[in-house]
Amino acid sequence: MTTAIPLLQVTDLSIRVRGTSAPLVDNVSFTLNAGETLCIVGESGCGKSLTALALMGLLEGTPLQVEKGSALFQGVDLLSAKPETLRGLRGDRVAMIFQEPMTSLNPALRIGEQIAEAIREHRDMPRDQVRARALEMLKRVRIPAADKRLDEYPHQLSGGMRQRVMIAMALANDPALLIADEPTTALDVTIQAQILELMRSLGAETGAAQIMITHDLGVVAEMADKVAVMYAGRIVEAGTTAQIFDDPQHPYTLGLMSSMPSLAGDQERLVTIPGTVPSPANMPDGCRFAARCPFATGRCKETPLLQDQGAGHRVACWHAPVENFAANSRDEVPA
Amino acid sequence: MLAFLGRRILIAIPTVFLISVFVFALQHLLPGDPILVMAGEERDPEVIAALREKYRMNDPVPVQYLAWAGNALQGDLGISLRTQQPVLELIAEKLPVTIQLAVMALTIAILIGIPAGVLSAYKKGTWVDWLANIVALSGLSVPNFWLGIMLILLVSVKLGWLPASGYMPISEDPLQSIRIMIMPAFVLGTALAATLMRHTRSAMLSVLKSDYIRTARAKGLREHIVLVKHALRNALVPVVTVITLLFGELLAGAVLTEQIFTIPGFGKLVVDAVFNRDYAVVQGIVLCTGVAFIAMNILADAAYRVLNPRMSDQ
Numbered sequence: 001m002t003t004a005i006p007l008l009q010v011t012d013l014s015i016r017v018r019g020t021s022a023p024l025v026d027n028v029s030f031t032l033n034a035g036e037t038l039c040i041v042g043e044s045g046c047g048k049s050l051t052a053l054a055l056m057g058l059l060e061g062t063p064l065q066v067e068k069g070s071a072l073f074q075g076v077d078l079l080s081a082k083p084e085t086l087r088g089l090r091g092d093r094v095a096m097i098f099q100e101p102m103t104s105l106n107p108a109l110r111i112g113e114q115i116a117e118a119i120r121e122h123r124d125m126p127r128d129q130v131r132a133r134a135l136e137m138l139k140r141v142r143i144p145a146a147d148k149r150l151d152e153y154p155h156q157l158s159g160g161m162r163q164r165v166m167i168a169m170a171l172a173n174d175p176a177l178l179i180a181d182e183p184t185t186a187l188d189v190t191i192q193a194q195i196l197e198l199m200r201s202l203g204a205e206t207g208a209a210q211i212m213i214t215h216d217l218g219v220v221a222e223m224a225d226k227v228a229v230m231y232a233g234r235i236v237e238a239g240t241t242a243q244i245f246d247d248p249q250h251p252y253t254l255g256l257m258s259s260m261p262s263l264a265g266d267q268e269r270l271v272t273i274p275g276t277v278p279s280p281a282n283m284p285d286g287c288r289f290a291a292r293c294p295f296a297t298g299r300c301k302e303t304p305l306l307q308d309q310g311a312g313h314r315v316a317c318w319h320a321p322v323e324n325f326a327a328n329s330r331d332e333v334p335a
Numbered sequence: 336m337l338a339f340l341g342r343r344i345l346i347a348i349p350t351v352f353l354i355s356v357f358v359f360a361l362q363h364l365l366p367g368d369p370i371l372v373m374a375g376e377e378r379d380p381e382v383i384a385a386l387r388e389k390y391r392m393n394d395p396v397p398v399q400y401l402a403w404a405g406n407a408l409q410g411d412l413g414i415s416l417r418t419q420q421p422v423l424e425l426i427a428e429k430l431p432v433t434i435q436l437a438v439m440a441l442t443i444a445i446l447i448g449i450p451a452g453v454l455s456a457y458k459k460g461t462w463v464d465w466l467a468n469i470v471a472l473s474g475l476s477v478p479n480f481w482l483g484i485m486l487i488l489l490v491s492v493k494l495g496w497l498p499a500s501g502y503m504p505i506s507e508d509p510l511q512s513i514r515i516m517i518m519p520a521f522v523l524g525t526a527l528a529a530t531l532m533r534h535t536r537s538a539m540l541s542v543l544k545s546d547y548i549r550t551a552r553a554k555g556l557r558e559h560i561v562l563v564k565h566a567l568r569n570a571l572v573p574v575v576t577v578i579t580l581l582f583g584e585l586l587a588g589a590v591l592t593e594q595i596f597t598i599p600g601f602g603k604l605v606v607d608a609v610f611n612r613d614y615a616v617v618q619g620i621v622l623c624t625g626v627a628f629i630a631m632n633i634l635a636d637a638a639y640r641v642l643n644p645r646m647s648d649q
Contacts (some may be wrong), residue, residue: 058552091555098553103546107645108568117564118554153644169554 006031007176007209008055013069013079015050015059022283023067025050026233029306032226034176037203037210039220039241041256042230043277048213051230052179054079055211056096057086074176092122095170099182101162105154111138112150115169122173137168140205141198160191167199171206178203179211184219196222217260221245229253232278232288235306239313249315249322251293287317295319339640343633354625355407359400361621362614407622413615415608422619425604430623433601435505436523436593437585439516441578443524444531449574451528452535453567456543467532474529483522483595490518500597519596523589527581534577538570545569572642579635583628 008031015025025047032038040048053059054066055078071078074093076085090096098104105114115134119125125133131150138146141164154162163183170178180199184192200223203210212223220227220241228238229252237250248254255273275292278284284291290300299318306314309321370392374383387393391402406413412422455467491499498515505512542548543566551565590602601620608616640646 056553058549087555087557089555090553096553098546098550100546104550106547106551106565106569108643109564117556117560121554121556121560155645166550169550 004033007034007036008032008071008073008211010051010055010071011069013051013054013071014067015047015054015064016067017280018063018065020280022280024064024233024280025054028069028230028233028235030226030228030235030238032177032209032211034209035203035207036225037200037212037223038226038228039212039214039224040228040230041214041217041220043215045277045280046230047233048230049181052096052181052211052213055179056090056094057081057083058096088122091118091170091175092173093175094177094179095173095175096179096181097163097166097170097183099185101159101166101186104166105162107154110151110153111157111165115165115172118169118172133172134168137172138165140171140202141165141168143168159187160195163187163191163195164198167195167202171202171208174206175208177211178208179213181213182215183212185214185216192219199223217256229256232283233280234288234316235314236289236316237314238306239311243311243313247313247322249309249313249320250289250317251295251319252289254322255292336637336640340633340637343636347629347633350629351626354622355404356400358618358621358625359403361618363396412619412622415613415616417607417611417613417616422615425616426619426623429599429601429604431504432502432599433586433589433593435512436516436520436589436598436600437582439513439520440523440527440585440589441582443520444527444581445578447524448528448531449535449567452532452574453539453562453570455532456536456539457562459540467536471529471532474525477526479522479526479589480591480595482525483519483592486518486522487595502597502599516598519589519592519598522595523585523592527585530581531574531577534574535570538573539566542566542570568642572639575635575638575642579631579638583624583631586624586627 010031011029013025013028014023016023028047028051030038040051042048050059050064053064055071055073057078059066060083066079069079073089076089078086078089078094081089105111112131112134115137116130119130119133123130135146135150138149143149143161143164149157149161154165157165167183178199183199184195187195196219199210199212202208210223212219214220224241226239227241227244228235229244229250230236231252237244237248237253244253245257248257252273255271258271259273261270273292278288278291286301286303287293287296290296293300297318302318304316304318306316307320308314315321370383370386370390371378374386391399394402403413410423412426414421415425418425451467451471455464458464487499490496497518499518501515503512503515548561548565551561556565586601589600590606592598593600593602594606604616605620607613608620
């Protein structure tokens with residue numbers, strides 16, 4: 001798995017608002033192999049959705065701009081390819097589903113047509129085959145009475161059903177990569193579980209690699225092969241799901257883990273990370289988590305690089321591994 | 336859809352009733368007695384009495400209204416006091432002219448205004464947007480009569496391409512009829528195009544921000560499909576309202592433009608009738624215009640339902 005050419009290799013991706021200096025996404029790098037699921041975790045505004053939109057080439061027409069970096073996908077650099085090349089890939093080799101199923105479908109078009117047009121755009125197929133394929137996709141995402149739903153409008157469907165339609169649409173052309181931006185955040189908890197289960201089984205069926213963006217560690221545990229934890233525009237820790245959950249190394253990841261409610265524990269209140277995320281307008285120099293970090297030292301004024309701690313477990317902290325925290329903390333003035 | 340139209344027409348009945356009451360009240364509220372005008376210079380009391388009897392002026396007002404409304408329902412809107420022609424005949428004579436002018440003007444307005452609005456929203460903040468806005472602003476600011484006269488001077492007098500005035504029924508010689516009408520329609524249409532462009536632009540700007548436009552792009556659809564099939568279709572809902580209101584306005588008569596191009600349309604009929612206290616004609620026109628407005632509104636509602644399927648369930 002490690003020797004093969006990765007499906008997607010993102011290197012040093014930086015995104016900023018046109019005309020400003022502070023990047024919203026700063027030197028993000030990760031790789032994804034065929035069939036793998038990568039979860040990008042982080043709080044709102046940490047740059048995880050921007051990363052996804054940049055990979056889709058959907059930042060065009062917004063005030064945001066890719067400053068540098070590359071994202072090699074099947075021999076094409078998604079960040080520097082011509083718009084026409086990207087358009088050909090979108091919805092075909094790379095597909096995306098979004099957070100808001102209620103507003104992500106066009107209210108004026110029938111469900112069947114919205115799936116069919118994605119197929120027609122990329123495949124040369126006769127009309128009845130396109131319709132048959134759209135119907136097949138609805139069945140695959142387990143929408144009951146699919147042939148009836150084909151001719152319905154989005155407002156006739158519930159949120160969970162609409163998200164299934166979005167998934168059907170995204171998978172209609174058998175993409176090699178599916179990017180899902182908080183696909184379950186807007187749904188009821190029971191529906192969330194159904195959608196996650198559906199995405200996992202479809203992932204296994206189609207062999208599509210997935211990038212799942214979420215702030216929900218429960219989703220990560222459920223879905224991910226690999227995890228990248230983002231904080232304030234940077235990846236602070238990355239590794240396999242087991243590495244991140246069993247052996248978190250970055251103080252931010254540790255904070256995230258301990259702020260997860262647990263049924264087993266006897267804690268009365270949820271643990272929180274003190275302080276707030278720095279605003280993009282005045283990002284601190286050095287480690288961006290330092291101001292909230294209980295282990296911060298003077299050294300944290302320099303930017304820590306993602307360092308491999310062994311077995312591909314990468315951490316951006318001067319004090320990693322975690323065993324050093326106790327030794328280092330509080331013996332210097334915190335930054 | 337049929338049930339919906341039936342319901343809308345039923346709802347329109349009280350509105351038409353109110354319009355008719357207002358129209359009927361017109362002749363009682365306005366100063367001056369039409370019977371005296373009809374009786375002529377001599378004002379022979381016998382003639383006046385006979386006329387009062389003939390027009391049932393001695394009956395109580397509600398009875399008069401019922402008689403008038405009954406006649407109106409049967410298509411009898413009375414007789415022009417000036418020309419002694421039945422009002423319905425007068426209207427039937429002028430209405431096709433005005434409808435033709437209105438349809439042509441609106442077609443021109445739609446063909447210019449909607450694409451310009453779409454383009455300027457899509458290219459927001461670029462020179463295309465600026466240009467479209469400047470042209471639209473000039474379209475709104477240039478008075479119709481000035482543009483009309485300038486067009487006549489240039490196209491008819493100097494270049495001799497199109498006739499400067501007149502009218503030809505479309506049933507007799509369609510091509511000539513359109514040739515004659517194209518300049519006045521253009522004059523009216525450009526002003527309306529500006530309005531349409533502004534409305535289309537703002538509707539498109541808000542639709543282009545929606546999530547489903549991002550979805551359409553994520554599917555890899557070509558930009559013109561995103562713009563027309565996904566964005567414009569949703570943006571048209573408010574624009575359709577504007578179009579129907581504009582059409583209603585056009586039906587009420589483009590007085591100045593008809594005057595400049597000497598088109599024998601509604602506008603001229605209205606002005607003549609008002610100046611001559613030709614109440615029956617004014618009543619007939621107000622009633623017709625009112626009904627036309629209501630009809631346009633029903634059409635607009637029907638169009639919403641085509642554009643926005645969510646409304647069909649209600």
